[in-house]
Amino acid sequence: MKTLSVRNAVELQGILPRPVDGGRALLGIVGAPGAGKSTVAAAVAALDPGAHALVPMDGFHLADQALSGLGLLDRKGAPETFDAHGYAALLERLRRNPDHTVYAPAFERDLEQPLANALPVPSSSSLLVTEGNYLLLDEPGWRDARGLLDEVWFVDVDPEVRRRRLVARHILFGKTPTAAEEWVRRVDEPNGVLVAATRDRADRVLDVSDWHLT
Structure with missing residues (x-):
């Protein structure tokens, strides 16, 4: 599979999936x-705010209360800590393009918790952009979600750059540097290996090394 090097979303505008017969196109990142x-994903959605809507997978994180009950709080971010079937059900509803606004959940980084009904998706949205780690995972729920997407693009970047970003992100949201390093080693990196194994299932691979990402 050929890798496309991109520096900004404008370079992607010509290859975005197009809606058919007045319906909607769904793009996974x-x-x-x-x-x-x-x-x-946010940059692609911002190319045409009137016609593009962003619906991240992160809104389907299980809440800490549920994770504690399942004994999964220390694995938050792993595939089993998401409501994959609920995510697929929302995509299916959005795919049908109802004549009313659909409200999707979001994920509040400051709280580290999902927020119900936080993202309005108007009926005028012709392209829905969704992003997450596990869109290509061949497991129940995730497999259903993948079947509802017209295309899935895999974002690639240097692993060490990724690791530094993750550590900085965890520190920003309250972890000590030591705890951040430990979380990346124990949780994020194994999840990253799992995601990397799905790369060949993507429709496109984007090298974003020259994109000024935050």
Whole structure:
């Protein structure tokens, strides 16, 4: 599979999936933790705010209360800590393009918790951009979600750059440097290996090394 080197979203405008017969197109942006998929997805959505809507996968994080009950709080971010079936159900609803606004959940970074009904998706949105780690995972729920997407693009970047971003992100949201390094080693990096194994299932691979990602 050929890798496309991109520096900004404008370079992607000509290859965006197009809606058919007045329907909607659904584009997935996938990548390992810290690859920059959220930045890329937001930039693509911002190319045409009136017609593009952003619906991240992160809104389907299980809340800490649920994770504690499942004994998964220390693995937050792994595939089993998301409501994959709920995510697929939302994509299916959005795919049908109802004649009313649909409200999707978001993820509040300051709280580290999902927020219900936080993202309005108007019926006028012709391209839905969704992003997350596990859009290409061949497992129940995730497999259903992938089947609803017209295309999935894999965001690639140097692994050491990713690791530095992850450590800085965890520190920004309250972890000590030592705790941030430990979380990246124990949780983020194994998840990254899992995501990297799905790379060949993508429709396109984007090298974003020259994109000024945050």
